[in-house]
Amino acid sequence: MARLENREALQELRNSLQTEKKEDQKRLISLCAGSGCGAYGTEKVYQALIDELARQGVRNDVDVKLTGCHGFCEKGPIMVIHPEGIFYSQLKEKHIPEIVEKTIINGELVDSLLFKDPSTKKKITKEEDIPFYQLQQRIIFGNNILSDPTRIEDYIGLGGYSALEKALFDMTPEEIIGQIKESGLRGRGGGGFPTGIKWETCRRHEGDRYIICNADEGDPGAYMDRSLLEGNPNSIIEGMIIGAIAIGSHDGYVYVRHEYPLAVKNLSIALKRAEDLGLLGKDILGSGFDFEIHVSRGGGAFVCGESTALMASLEGDPGRPRAKYIHTVEKGLRQNPSNLNNVETWANVPVIINKGAEWFSSIGTEGSTGTKIFSLVGKVVNTGLVEVPMGTTLRTIIFDIGGGIPKKKKFKAVQSGGPSGGCIPEQFLDLGVDFDELTKVGSMMGSGGMIVMDQDTCMVDIARYFLDFLREESCGQCNPCREGIKRMLEVLTDICQGKGKEGDIELLEDLGTMIRKFSLCGLGTSAPNPVLTTIKYFRDEYEAHIRDKKCPAGVCKELFYYEIDEELCTGCRLCALKCPQDAVTGEKKKPHKLDQDKCIKCGICYDACKFNAIVVR
Amino acid sequence: MTVQSLLIIFLLGTKSMENRVEIDWQKIDSIIDKYNGNPEAILMIMQDISDLYNYVPPEVIPLLVERLGVSESKIYSIATFYKTISLDPRGKHIINVCTGTACHVRGADKIMDALREDLNINEGQTTDDQLFSLEAVRCIGCCASGPVIKVNQETHGGLDRSSVLKVLENYKQDAT
Numbered sequence: 057m058a059r060l061e062n063r064e065a066l067q068e069l070r071n072s073l074q075t076e077k078k079e080d081q082k083r084l085i086s087l088c089a090g091s092g093c094g095a096y097g098t099e100k101v102y103q104a105l106i107d108e109l110a111r112q113g114v115r116n117d118v119d120v121k122l123t124g125c126h127g128f129c130e131k132g133p134i135m136v137i138h139p140e141g142i143f144y145s146q147l148k149e150k151h152i153p154e155i156v157e158k159t160i161i162n163g164e165l166v167d168s169l170l171f172k173d174p175s176t177k178k179k180i181t182k183e184e185d186i187p188f189y190q191l192q193q194r195i196i197f198g199n200n201i202l203s204d205p206t207r208i209e210d211y212i213g214l215g216g217y218s219a220l221e222k223a224l225f226d227m228t229p230e231e232i233i234g235q236i237k238e239s240g241l242r243g244r245g246g247g248g249f250p251t252g253i254k255w256e257t258c259r260r261h262e263g264d265r266y267i268i269c270n271a272d273e274g275d276p277g278a279y280m281d282r283s284l285l286e287g288n289p290n291s292i293i294e295g296m297i298i299g300a301i302a303i304g305s306h307d308g309y310v311y312v313r314h315e316y317p318l319a320v321k322n323l324s325i326a327l328k329r330a331e332d333l334g335l336l337g338k339d340i341l342g343s344g345f346d347f348e349i350h351v352s353r354g355g356g357a358f359v360c361g362e363s364t365a366l367m368a369s370l371e372g373d374p375g376r377p378r379a380k381y382i383h384t385v386e387k388g389l390r391q392n393p394s395n396l397n398n399v400e401t402w403a404n405v406p407v408i409i410n411k412g413a414e415w416f417s418s419i420g421t422e423g424s425t426g427t428k429i430f431s432l433v434g435k436v437v438n439t440g441l442v443e444v445p446m447g448t449t450l451r452t453i454i455f456d457i458g459g460g461i462p463k464k465k466k467f468k469a470v471q472s473g474g475p476s477g478g479c480i481p482e483q484f485l486d487l488g489v490d491f492d493e494l495t496k497v498g499s500m501m502g503s504g505g506m507i508v509m510d511q512d513t514c515m516v517d518i519a520r521y522f523l524d525f526l527r528e529e530s531c532g533q534c535n536p537c538r539e540g541i542k543r544m545l546e547v548l549t550d551i552c553q554g555k556g557k558e559g560d561i562e563l564l565e566d567l568g569t570m571i572r573k574f575s576l577c578g579l580g581t582s583a584p585n586p587v588l589t590t591i592k593y594f595r596d597e598y599e600a601h602i603r604d605k606k607c608p609a610g611v612c613k614e615l616f617y618y619e620i621d622e623e624l625c626t627g628c629r630l631c632a633l634k635c636p637q638d639a640v641t642g643e644k645k646k647p648h649k650l651d652q653d654k655c656i657k658c659g660i661c662y663d664a665c666k667f668n669a670i671v672v673r
Numbered sequence: 674m675t676v677q678s679l680l681i682i683f684l685l686g687t688k689s690m691e692n693r694v695e696i697d698w699q700k701i702d703s704i705i706d707k708y709n710g711n712p713e714a715i716l717m718i719m720q721d722i723s724d725l726y727n728y729v730p731p732e733v734i735p736l737l738v739e740r741l742g743v744s745e746s747k748i749y750s751i752a753t754f755y756k757t758i759s760l761d762p763r764g765k766h767i768i769n770v771c772t773g774t775a776c777h778v779r780g781a782d783k784i785m786d787a788l789r790e791d792l793n794i795n796e797g798q799t800t801d802d803q804l805f806s807l808e809a810v811r812c813i814g815c816c817a818s819g820p821v822i823k824v825n826q827e828t829h830g831g832l833d834r835s836s837v838l839k840v841l842e843n844y845k846q847d848a849t
Contacts, residue, residue: 095818095830129817132830276773279814314720314757315813317826355716355755358811372713372743374754431816433775439817471774505816507774521777525811531754636834658783660834 057209059334062342063221066212066335073213083118083160084138086201090125090283091318092440093132097148098122101133104149108156118160124200124287127441128188131171136183136201143183144169174437174459188438191457193419195427196403197280197443200287205322208329211290217335219406223298224343227409229259232302236405238413240425245270245361245398246473246502248424248491254395258303258385261393265305267296267347268389268396271312271319272366274358275474276525278505280429280441281399285312285319288403289326293349295402297336298409300347303395308349311366315356324351358475358529362577363388363396365531376531377577398503400429420446424490432458434507435465447488450480454508465510469593473502475522475529476582478589479515498589500582514611515594516601520548522586530579537580540571544587552612556602561591610672613657617673622647624669631661631670694726694762701733705740712741715751719758727763727806756810764799764806766844769823773812776819780833784820785809787834791841804848805841 060066087093087102102122109115126134131145137159144155144166151169158164170179171186180186183201203210211217223232237252258265269292273281284292296308312320327349330336338346352370359365360375367389369375388394404426408416417425424446430453433439437459444453450470454460461467469479472489478499480487487493494501509518523545532538544567547560568584575581591598600606607615620631620640625647632640632648639655642648650661650670662670704721708714718737719729729752738745752758768788772781785796788807792800799806815821818830822837829840 091813091815091828092817092830095815095821095828129815132818273814274812276777276812277775277816279812279816282814313814315810352714353717353720355720355751356757356810357755369716370713372711372715372751373747374750431775433816433819434778439775441817474774505774507778509778513778518774518778521774529811658786658834659780663833 057333059332060341061334063225066217066221066341069209070212070215070218073209077213080119084121085118085160086121086123086136086138088124088126088132088134088201089122090129090132090200090286091279091316092125092129092283093134094318096132096146098133100149101135101147101152104152105156108152109160112153112156112161114156114160121204123203124205125283125441126183126201127192127197127283127443128186128438129441130437130439141182141184143171143181143186145171188440188442188457188459191452192443193427193445194443195407195419196291196400197284197288197429197441199291200283203288205287205289206325208290208326208333208335211288215410216290216406217294219409220294220297220335221341222409223301224341224345229302229304232298232409233259235408235413236302239408239416240413240423241401241404241408241416242424242491243398244400244404244428244503246275246476246500248501251397251401254385254397255299255303257383258393258395261386263392264307264390265303266389266392266394267300267303267305267308268366268370268394269296269308269310269402270361270363270366270396270398271310271316272354272361273313273316273399273503274361274529275476275503275505277433277471277507278431278474278503280431280504282313282316282319283441284399284403284429285316286322289319289323290330291403291406292323292399293326293330293336295405296349297340297347298405299395299397299402301345305395306346306348308347309352309370309389310349311352311354311360311370313356314353320351320353327351357531358525359531359577359579362579365577366396367394374531376533377579379576400504421488421490423492428489428501428504430489430504430506432506432508434471435461435510435513436508437462446490447493449486449488451485453489453506454485458508461508461510465512467508468511468513469509469515471499471507471509471518471586472505473500473585474505475526476500476578476585477502477505478585479509479518479593480589481593498585498592500585512609512611514552514607514609515590515597516548516551516607517609517611519587519590520545520552523548523583526579526583530583534574534576534580536571536574537576537583540567540575541580541583543567544571544584548587551598551601552607552615554601554605554612554614556598558602560602561595561598564588565591608672610659610662616657617652618650618655618657618659618662618670619673620648620650621669621671624667626667626669628666630664630666634660634664636660694730696730696732697725698736700725701736702740705737710740710742712743715741715743715748716755716758719748719752723758727765727767728759728761730762731760762799762803764803765848766804766824767806767808768841769808769810769813770796771811771813771815771819771821771823772809773816773819775816776812776821779819781820783834784822784832784837787837788822788841791838804845 365375365377627645
């Protein structure tokens with residue numbers, strides 16, 4: 057495709073792509089190629105599909121598209137057949153011949169592959185009718201499922217780069233900033249700083265200004281940025297170019313995790329294609345405006361998500377943060393004014409420019425406008441990515457969209473905000489999720505990780521887990537963080553091993569307050585949050601560990617044992633067959649016994665038992 | 674090669690010397706060329722070298738010093754700060770067990786235990802036959818499919834103690 061020399065050429069291309077699509081009567085099979093589905097084997101399914109279509113002689117009658125992440129990752133690999141919108145999930149290679157024969161050739165449904173609503177037990181044919189999708193509002197994530205991320209034509213056909221046109225030819229930089237300010241957009245990386253104000257401040261400072269996209273998504277349990285980069289990289293590129301126009305920058309960077317190879321690949325392809333079309337690089341669409349974007353891969357250091365550490369890493373140094381007496385919008389990358397925003401923030405920009413600040417600010421709450429993508433994971437039925445208006449309650453997200461807790465277990469807490477966040481107990485489930493509400497109860501919304509925990513999750517172990525993570529990731533520059541976290545971890549490890557003593561809880565609280573007050577950067581100041589919130593809401597679990605030497609959830613190995621409840625045991629032998637230690641004995645149809653000397657507490661029997669007869673003591 | 678770098682190579686241990694690879698210097702040069710010898714790209718250059726050999730052979734460090742114009746100590750500080758870089762040889766297959774929060778609550782520990790027992794190595798170690806290295810990674814962003822492991826570039830999800838061993842078996846069979 058030739059370089060687009062001006063605005064009209066882009067519009068012409070878009071129109072022809074849209075007409076082409078309307079006239080194309082071919083059936084389209086779209087297969088989710090996101091990483092979540094990929095982990096369940098999309099590649100094999102894709103290959104089997106291509107082979108089978110050829111074998112049954114219909115390869116030329118059907119288009120097959122590998123799209124971005126659909127979000128319903130629990131059910132992967134996912135396939136949607138258009139124009140009907142038939143949704144098949146949890147596919148394996150063996151299902152493909154039946155799909156081709158029945159659905160593609162004969163137009164019938166394969167009943168066994170349809171989604172079954174767990175609450176009504178009814179089969180649902182279309183993707184959009186599934187409750188998981190129905191309650192969402194996908195203004196940022198929606199295009200993921202409609203396009204092949206490696207084809208810029210798909211994005212342009214869906215109206216892509218029309219916001220760039222507006223920003224280049226119809227608006228002044230001040231007007232763009234005005235729209236972003238009015239929209240109320242706040243930083244999606246977790247900080248929540250008003251984006252428009254950041255842009256305005258950066259523009260005021262003289263120097264070679266830089267635009268940076270923070271794609272160093274380090275929060276364990278959060279992957280919405282990954283899915284956006286993999287599934288719709290052009291929306292981020294378009295947002296960054298608009299930001300560059302507004303701020304007056306000609307050089308941009310995307311700092312992305314090396315652990316996200318598909319994101320790096322799709323982003324690089326999208327950048328190359330945008331350059332080829334003249335949407336990026338010199339003289340964009342003949343406007344005289346130049347802007348380049350470079351990709352820089354991070355090295356697996358969590359602290360590099362912090363702005364100053366990220367910029368140090370971009371400069372080829374170890375990613376150590378600095379004190380922010382002077383903000384990065386004034387002196388950032390190479391001592392020049394630098395504007396850093398998160399992936400999701402950039403993806404919001406084209407939407408705001410296209411639909412207007414007023415429309416955008418009508419979504420969400422007063423202080424937090426727009427939508428937010430959450431990664432709903434852990435002990436929840438429908439795990440996946442969920443985009444909802446800000447202010448949606450935790451209960452709606454976890455129970456209505458997420459379908460509640462699997463295996464009829466009891467909800468215990470939801471962890472939000474990654475290692476900087478906290479654990480929120482049941483009594484706050486009706487809180488609306490936005491930048492301000494969760495902070496009031498000691499947690500934070502953060503970048504959108506939402507890890508659901510049930511009765512089998514030990515809150516002391518979770519606190520220990522996060523501190524272990526942070527101890528490893530602390531850059532080691534400042535004492536409170538380096539030594540304080542280490543000390544807190546020692547205390548927590550002792551508690552988890554049954555060596556906790558009276559006064560430990562108070563010691564943890566003291567240390568936490570100290571680290572929070574005196575650390576250099578955000579990693580340290582927020583590090584105690586997971587411990588302090590679990591102490592606040594689950595103090596009884598800490599006390600059980602310290603005083604009774606018991607782990608009520610059955611996680612801390614030294615502090616519990618399994619036992620078979622003779623009244624519940626049916627003698628089905630399942631646990632005995634699965635036990636790697638041969639610790640379970642007993643006759644068929646009679647209650648079994650567990651030999652404590654042989655048991656290694658691996659939990660296989662506990663997970664396997666269908667009658668809840670294995671109990672934690 | 675400077676005296677210091679010789680000394681450092683020596684100090685890095687003779688144990689791993691026997692597993693040293695034959696270095697293709699042309700390839701290393703072309704990697705550096707790809708980034709125009711830009712010292713700011715040092716981390717990515719080391720990652721690309723790592724993709725070739727599964728680690729950064731310390732023998733290449735003098736060349737990096739020369740071509741990028743950075744100090745040797747800087748290269749070591751980068752190599753030891755970032756987790757994706759290893760100066761020690763790693764196995765043919767690198768197993769990364771995701772220990773992110775979502776995988777943790779779904780039993781990543783049990784997956785790690787099963788692999789540790791089966792391979793008879795600890796996290797951060799390589800098997801004697803140089804086939805597997807066992808590592809932990811804090812989240813690879815496949816949280817909905819947890820617990821997951823990544824072997825080289827392939828991701829395997831929805832695992833438990835027994836299915837992870839089946840995955841491992843496939844790689845073992847490929848090797849024989």
